[in-house]
Every structure is written in structure tokens, then in C-alpha cells.
Amino acid sequence: MPVRGSQSLVKRPPFKKAPPAGASAKSSPTSSRTFTVREPSELLSFLFSQHPGQGRNSVKAMLSRGQVSVGGRTVTAFNHPLKPGDAVEVRKGRPPEAVRFVGLSVLHEDADIIVIRKDAGLLSVATEEERELTAYRQLSDYVKREDPRARIFVLHRLDRDTSGVMMFARSEQVQKKMQDAWKDVVTERTYTALVEGQVREPEGKVESWLKENAAMKMYSSSQPNDGQHAVTHYKLLRSSRLYSLLEIRLETGRKNQIRVHMQDLGHPIAGDKKYGAKTKPIGRLGLHASVLAFVHPTTGERLRFKADVPKSFLSVFKDQEPK
Known part of the structure; x- marks a missing residue:
């Protein structure tokens, strides 16, 4: 692959x-x-x-x-x-004019999908506050250079402060086909999280039912079957007295799932004040979408895309011996 x-x-x-x-x-x-x-x-x-x-x-x-x-x-x-x-x-000769993106780079594109690496700080799609500089807007303008009628369609999202791999569909038919069978189509979604504190267990699982309160903040319900079922697996990659680096694998994909589950674990994501973090060592949310693997909607080929972990995630361990 x-x-x-x-x-x-x-x-x-x-x-x-x-x-x-x-x-x-x-x-x-x-x-x-x-x-x-x-x-x-x-x-x-x-x-x-x-x-x-x-x-x-x-x-x-x-x-x-x-x-x-x-x-x-x-x-x-x-x-x-x-x-x-x-x-x-x-x-030969002078190449066509370059398309310069802000906060993203294209990893792959074909007639059906576009896969990108998104930087932290860039919105995936528009909100009430930001309607111009988004990944969606830039890619929409990009495909219209070839065909003014071309469009792109949202398949999933990353939070503004989460970096890493994400993809868009190039037709409504592909969007529907992939979203309707998302659990079967997407074979791997792996994140890297920089969390507060020293995680002791080498690996584990967090499972809960997620709900959203009136302030639009997600939380784990204390009642079984009360909300959306969410399962997060984690593996310890590196740790110090103050921080730990985790590999996160999603079994389900709920809104803010990793952020809530890390808070539930007692190790909120660094920089995530909304979900309990007290420090911001790298000036951003310590969450990165490292790997996205899926079955191509037309060819059936299994594709896997990887975005290297930002160096800032590792900088907090400099001069500290891993535990």
C-alpha cells in the first residue's frame, strides 16, 4: 500500500x-x-x-x-x-502558473477525491466567523481553474487547531457513496496527541457515550446508551514527567471524541483549555491527524496517506529522558 x-x-x-x-x-x-x-x-x-x-x-x-x-x-x-x-x-518551457495555498498542501488528487495536509489554524469549512480562508474555499477555487463548474464536497472535518490528513470528494455521488459506507471505506484513522502528564499504561481504551450541552461542548454521559457511542484506543509512544505522546486510533468518529476522551483519561490534550488543559507548551492544540487510509470509491484501490508528526510535538521532550 x-x-x-x-x-x-x-x-x-x-x-x-x-x-x-x-x-x-x-x-x-x-x-x-x-x-x-x-x-x-x-x-x-x-x-x-x-x-x-x-x-x-x-x-x-x-x-x-x-x-x-x-x-x-x-x-x-x-x-x-x-x-x-x-x-x-x-x-518543455515555462510551467503553468503555480497555485499557492495558505495552510494546506495537496497530497493526492484524481477525478474523485482530493487528499490534503491541513495546518493547524486553518478551518476545514466556513463558520460564522470565517467564510473566506478555509480549506474548502481554497480547494473550490483550485478545481474551478480547470472547470468553472467544478465543485468539491465535504467528507469529514478536522478542528481548526488540529493539523494533518483530510480529504474531500469531487462529486456529490462520491461524497454520498463514501459517507454512506464510512466505517467500511475508511480502514485507518490514526492521530498523534501530545497530552498533559505522564501516562503510565503502555496502551488502553476509552469508551463512553458522548453528548453535547447547550454551550456546544461535548461530554461523556454517565448513563450507558445515553448519547453517541464512542471508542478510542491509545498507545504510549513517549513520556516525561510533564507530557506524554500518544498514538490514537479511532474506532468511531464523533465530534471532539479524542479531546473528550483524553480529558476522561485524566490527560487532556496540551493546549486544549476547553477540555481541561492547563498548559500550552507548543502554542497550539497538541493533536495531529497522522494517517488516513481508505478504499478508493471508484478503483477499489487501498490508499494510505501519512503526514509526519510536527517537530514541535517532540520539542517538549528535548533534554528529558523518555520514561
Whole structure:
């Protein structure tokens, strides 16, 4: 299962129909060449094989400058997987204008979905206070560059102060298909949490029924079956006297589930004053969506995307021996 890399700038040429399988490399009036993939490979290796007389740094530069497309979509990730029949276009000359995002980078896109890494501080979708600078708005503008009628659709959300991997659908049909079978479609949702205090158990589970009060704050009900059933699994990665780093795996996906369950555990997420935290060591909420794995809604391929844990999460353990 491939783990896809990130790209901070995405350059989009006009969409071009891929040539039929079996077509040979050819030149076009727009100074480009198209190659057909014969066997599974990664993009950079394939480019090296098609440009034997060209230096490795020169080939890498073509990728970095956005001069390479797969199936009509610009790709800059070196490890982008290729399958037989894929059309790889290499363009010469000045690349198309770059799309510069604020607070996000595109990890993967195709005709059905867009997977991104969201930074802490960026809203997923609009609220009463923020209607412009959101992940949804930026991606909507992004897809409209290719087709003014194009839209994106929300599949799930991350809190403003939570960073990491999330995805959007590119059609209402895909949105409905994935949301209707979310538990089967999404095979892994893993978070990394920096929590207050020294967690003693190497792993454990928190289970409760979640409700929302009049102030729109979630809490665990004291009565069984009173609210939405929520299950959170955790594993200790690192700890000191003041903080612990946990790997969090969601069995269910409820609003603010991890934040409530860490408070229930007696180890609120660092920086989460709303749910009991007393410190803010990294200047933000200590929660990061590390891994999102799912079954592609059209191809059935199992995809897995990973966003590395922010260095600030580890900085609190500097000069402290892990317990």
C-alpha cells in the first residue's frame, strides 16, 4: 500500500485526454512528449528510464517545476505510483502558473477525491466567523481553474487547531457513496496527541457515550446508551514527567471524541483549555491527524496517506529522558 508524499505547490495545465494504451512517445506542437507506462513503477524511476542521456538532477527539476503530468494532472511527488497504461506527459518551457495555498498542501488528487495536509489554524469549512480562508474555499477555487463548474464536497472535518490528513470528494455521488459506507471505506484513522502528564499504561481504551450541552461542548454521559457511542484506543509512544505522546486510533468518529476522551483519561490534550488543559507548551492544540487510509470509491484501490508528526510535538521532550 503506497504512502503518498506531500506537495506544497500544485501546477495545473489544461486537462488533456490521455492517449490509448500502446501509444508510443510522441512530440506535440506544445513542445511536450507523452510516454505510456508498460509496467508498475514509481514516477521518478520511470522518468529516469525514459531520459537515459539526461542528468538525474535535471530530471528531478522537471518534477519540481511542475512539468510532468500523469493522466492529465500535474504531479510533483517523486514516489507517485504508476500502473500499466498510464500516460506520462513531460512538457518543455515555462510551467503553468503555480497555485499557492495558505495552510494546506495537496497530497493526492484524481477525478474523485482530493487528499490534503491541513495546518493547524486553518478551518476545514466556513463558520460564522470565517467564510473566506478555509480549506474548502481554497480547494473550490483550485478545481474551478480547470472547470468553472467544478465543485468539491465535504467528507469529514478536522478542528481548526488540529493539523494533518483530510480529504474531500469531487462529486456529490462520491461524497454520498463514501459517507454512506464510512466505517467500511475508511480502514485507518490514526492521530498523534501530545497530552498533559505522564501516562503510565503502555496502551488502553476509552469508551463512553458522548453528548453535547447547550454551550456546544461535548461530554461523556454517565448513563450507558445515553448519547453517541464512542471508542478510542491509545498507545504510549513517549513520556516525561510533564507530557506524554500518544498514538490514537479511532474506532468511531464523533465530534471532539479524542479531546473528550483524553480529558476522561485524566490527560487532556496540551493546549486544549476547553477540555481541561492547563498548559500550552507548543502554542497550539497538541493533536495531529497522522494517517488516513481508505478504499478508493471508484478503483477499489487501498490508499494510505501519512503526514509526519510536527517537530514541535517532540520539542517538549528535548533534554528529558523518555520514561
